Amino acid sequence: MAGNVRRRLAGFAAMGTAGVVLAACSVNVPDPAAPKPSPSASTLATPTITPGHDAAAVAAKDLPLSAGGTLAPGEPVTVSTRLEEVPGWSLVHSALQGEVRYKKTDGCTFAARVSVNQEPLVVTGDDVASTKELFHYLDAGIALENLKPSSLRWGQEANQPQHSVEVLGLVSSAASGGNAAVVLARLFSAPASSVYVSVACPDDGTLAKARTEVEAQLVVVPPS
Helix, strand or coil: CHHHHHHHHHHHHHHCCCCCCCCCECCCCCCCCCCCCCCCCCCCCCCCCCCCCCHHHHHCCCECHHHHHHCCCCCCCEEEECHHHCCCEEEEEEEECCEEEEEECCCCEEEEEEECCCHHHCCCCCHHHHHHHHHHHHCCCCCHHHCEEEEEEECCCCCCCCCEEEEEEEEECCCCCCCEEEEEEEEECCCCEEEEEEEEECCHHHHHHHHHHHHHHEEEECCC
């Protein structure tokens, strides 16, 4: 069972990506039993104004999984990172089919993705259930009870108080052989967009360090 989880996480890590600000794209891992999100071009979304939506107020506080409804419908959440500024990390590719990937000299890899048009996976008003649908769509064999809450930085400038956005995560140890890996993701039900992040390393020690570095440099950016 542990080997299966590691293989699934390694597969996740090989698929995804993000970067300075990710272009939008649809999840492209087919599952015949799941509804298919509509495809979208890998271009940045044009900002719009949603009446009654205070984007600054949303960005200025934590966003737990229970607060997904405070986001504006239709405007994707994006991701920003400067991981290349951390010693040992380098950019593999940027905005390749909507993806960016990094690698580290110790064998670790980092990838992230922002996807839009996720309506077929959305459970209205429920980001937890929506995120579980996303994980199931990516790999129908995942034991959803193994998903655990985690968090990433949320919408803050470097000189401002830090806030967090809650996500669901799946961690695999290398204790029984194979790579160690972590996948963090959230499908935001209101805008019907998702953020997916993965880190894979040769062993648990390098994963712990790489995850700390990634989480220090990665910011999930709310719709403006």
